[in-house]
Amino acid sequence: MSTYAIHAQRFVLPGRLAQEGYVTVCDGLFGTWSKEQPNCELVELGDSWVGPGLIDTHIHGYFGHATTDKDPQGINQASIELARQGTTAWLPTTFTDADDNIAAQCEAIVNAIAMRGDGFMGARIPGIYLEGPFFTEKHKGAQNPAYLKAPSYECYTLWQSHARGRIIKSALAPEYEEATDYITRLAADGVVTALGHSDARFEEGMAAVDAGATVFVHTYNGMSGLHHRDPGLVGCAMASPATYAELICDGHHVAPGACAALIRAKGWEHVVPVSDCLGCGGLPDGAYMSGGLPIVLKDGLCYLENMQSIAGSVITLAQCVKNLVDWGIVSAEQALRMGSEVSARSVGIDDQYGYIAPGRLADFNVYAPDLTLRASYIGGELVPTS
Helix, strand or coil, rough: EEEEEEEECCCECCCCEECCCCEEEECCEEEEEEECCCCCCCCCCCCCEEEEEEEEECCECCCCEEEEHHHHHHHHHHHHHHHHCCEEEEEECCCCHHHHHHHHHHHHHHHHHCCCCCCCCCCCCCCCCEEEEEECCCCCCCCHHCCCCCCCCCHHHHHHCCCCCCCCEEEECCCCCCCHHHHHHHHHCCCCEEEEEEEEHHHHHHHHHHHHEECCCCCCCCCCCCEEEEEEHHHHHHHHHCEEEEECCCCCCCHHHHHHHHHHCCHHEEEEEECCEECCCCCEEEEECCEEEEEEECCCCCEECCCCEEEEEEHHHHHHHHHHCCCCCHHHHHHHHHHHHHHHHCCCHHHHHHHHCCEECEEEEEEECCEEEEEEECCCCCCCCC
């Protein structure tokens, strides 16, 4: 269908929650919202809520496929499965690795995009996120310590050439001497820099923010914690109101009370729910590899092989968003906007993504009133469930 209208009980529009009405979709783009039924084909969604498609800005893979596999077909298969779970766009996220491996991962991602035909029904890839290798030892988490090193603009330009300009976000530890120069140069290139996997002092974090860093990597996890005499990088995230804080909302990485504290400190408009999902997301418990390290998936959480350290999550972004509402931290409208509008703003892709607005990509999700996902649409087309 080229032009049709959606009828639903609630619509999450830019800046407000609209009650019962209609939104038109024409040739894969949103048209206008109105209270009156347009003269075109109608898709009836009953008591559903309709929100912009969810955008996962920190995710390594899904359903047995990861960026580290360097497999374009695997990236596309992960995209198909993610779309079925309500993630309509994602930033494939690399790990700390050898320079040539990161280059190959970037190349595989852009090759995956190039392979897609007009009828491809998987999550879109608006860019690539480099999580590492510019981290430090103490809070390395599941990053491979063999490849940790200081920020290098030369390395970034190598990877960006293999990515054909699609890297839009890069993470680093701000305590490195080279951090300020790296952040400044990437900001000039229009690339977002994020702070994490770091033991930085509050002052070092603020210096990085002053240089142009705008995001904090999975806040609380992998960074110096908040103490009243030593605020650390967590304190820096809370005290820098213009920045964005990633937050893994699976209830394991960060307790709901700590999620609430961060959201109260920054405001929901600056907190970005992320999954940090590993390639084994959507698969059964068992032993897997992630970022070159052996991991164990057990009871909905991934651990390093020693079972002492968390390695990552297997949650979907739709469940992260629902958790924030179920925990009583934010309203349904706010949660849906956090997972779409705020996510898009945090990485500079809000010109096309994250809003139900005329001329934007018609990527949207349909939810039950309790925010259980009912269906997803990409480019105005219903995503098949199997």
